[in-house]
Amino acid sequence: MRAAVLKAPRHLAVETVADPEPAPDEVVVQVAACGVCGTDRAIYRDEYPVRHPLVMGHEYAGTVVSLGAQAHGFAIGDRIVIDPNVVDDVCYFCRHGVDHLCSGLSPLGVARPGGFAELSAVPERYAYALPPSLSLEAGSQVEPIACCVHGIDRAQIAPGDIVLISGSGPIGCILIQLTRLQGAARIVAVDPNPARRALAEAAGADIVCAPDGAASALAALRPGAGADVVIEASGSPAAAEAAFEFVRRGGTVLLFAVYPEAARLSVSPFRINEDELRIVGSLNNPHTHQRAIDLLESGRLDVSALITDMLSLDELERAMDITNFPQAGKIVIQPFA
Numbered sequence: 001m002r003a004a005v006l007k008a009p010r011h012l013a014v015e016t017v018a019d020p021e022p023a024p025d026e027v028v029v030q031v032a033a034c035g036v037c038g039t040d041r042a043i044y045r046d047e048y049p050v051r052h053p054l055v056m057g058h059e060y061a062g063t064v065v066s067l068g069a070q071a072h073g074f075a076i077g078d079r080i081v082i083d084p085n086v087v088d089d090v091c092y093f094c095r096h097g098v099d100h101l102c103s104g105l106s107p108l109g110v111a112r113p114g115g116f117a118e119l120s121a122v123p124e125r126y127a128y129a130l131p132p133s134l135s136l137e138a139g140s141q142v143e144p145i146a147c148c149v150h151g152i153d154r155a156q157i158a159p160g161d162i163v164l165i166s167g168s169g170p171i172g173c174i175l176i177q178l179t180r181l182q183g184a185a186r187i188v189a190v191d192p193n194p195a196r197r198a199l200a201e202a203a204g205a206d207i208v209c210a211p212d213g214a215a216s217a218l219a220a221l222r223p224g225a226g227a228d229v230v231i232e233a234s235g236s237p238a239a240a241e242a243a244f245e246f247v248r249r250g251g252t253v254l255l256f257a258v259y260p261e262a263a264r265l266s267v268s269p270f271r272i273n274e275d276e277l278r279i280v281g282s283l284n285n286p287h288t289h290q291r292a293i294d295l296l297e298s299g300r301l302d303v304s305a306l307i308t309d310m311l312s313l314d315e316l317e318r319a320m321d322i323t324n325f326p327q328a329g330k331i332v333i334q335p336f337a
Contacts, residue, residue, distance in 0.1 A: 003117035009046035012317040020121035022068035033140035034115035035059030036331040058084035060115030061139030071124040079130040084108035100286035145292035146285035159183030164227040167234030168200035170330035176203040237263040249275040312337040
């Protein structure tokens with residue numbers, strides 16, 4: 001099969017490698033579509049620790065082509081989507097009900113071969129059936145939706161809240177849609193890129209603006225206070241610091257994005273205490289995959305407008321620099337294109 005192999009930071013090569021053989025508890029999926037994530041770009045730039053060589057890609061869907069001896073939940077030809085976050089089931093965190101924080105986490109596309117390949121071996125327990133009404137391209141977006149569902153759970157948005165979302169890429173736009181479903185009264189979307197501001201408006205944001213317009217937008221909505229919830233989804237440390245300028249007293253700041261491991265924020269502990277701020281993170285997609293599938297199938301969440309570019313494996317390295325893509329939406333790799 002052909003696979004895009006990250007040989008070293010900033011060095012991707014499309015190679016012919018051996019087809020994977022399923023372990024007893026695995027299925028092999030023929031990958032139809034695999035989304036390019038900000039985490040993939042961080043790995044490519046050596047801002048996220050991995051071992052090389054690596055086949056990246058963790059947002060994928062495809063068709064089952066072979067089964068391990070103990071895999072009985074699917075049949076050859078079934079269409080599936082993948083939860084990439086393989087846990088060890090034995091560490092402290094797994095045994096205390098927070099397995100997404102597993103100390104032995106070995107995600108597909110991060111610690112083991114992922115979806116930027118024609119074929120991928122996947123533990124059967126991490127495969128989910130894709131409903132007939134959904135395309136495989138839409139299925140490739142289930143993983144980011146599942147992560148966003150967990151983020152919204154963590155944000156604890158209440159009906160009537162004012163919510164500011166920093167970053168209007170595909171993740172930000174999914175968060176906008178989910179925030180509206182939570183009953184937010186107003187959603188302010190902030191992004192320096194005009195193309196992404198247009199995506200945010202189409203996703204349902206009430207106000208879209210560049211970062212320098214965020215304070216005045218909030219002041220017009222709620223003079224003297226601020227947003228009930230600020231979700232930082234851009235991955236910019238500067239934007240993460242700015243989030244604390246926009247949140248009201250007693251409000252919540254959700255740091256959702258992936259940031260460089262060495263980045264640090266300058267935040268006043270006095271203000272955190274005095275204003276009783278709630279600061280939370282959000283990691284991965286603990287048991288939210290089926291909820292993501294159900295939301296997509298219901299039509300209450302739509303990702304079709306977010307997928308702006310469909311590329312082949314040979315074009316993957318170009319996708320590592322989002323500035324190459326003026327529409328600035330989700331890029332999906334089709335390994336057989």
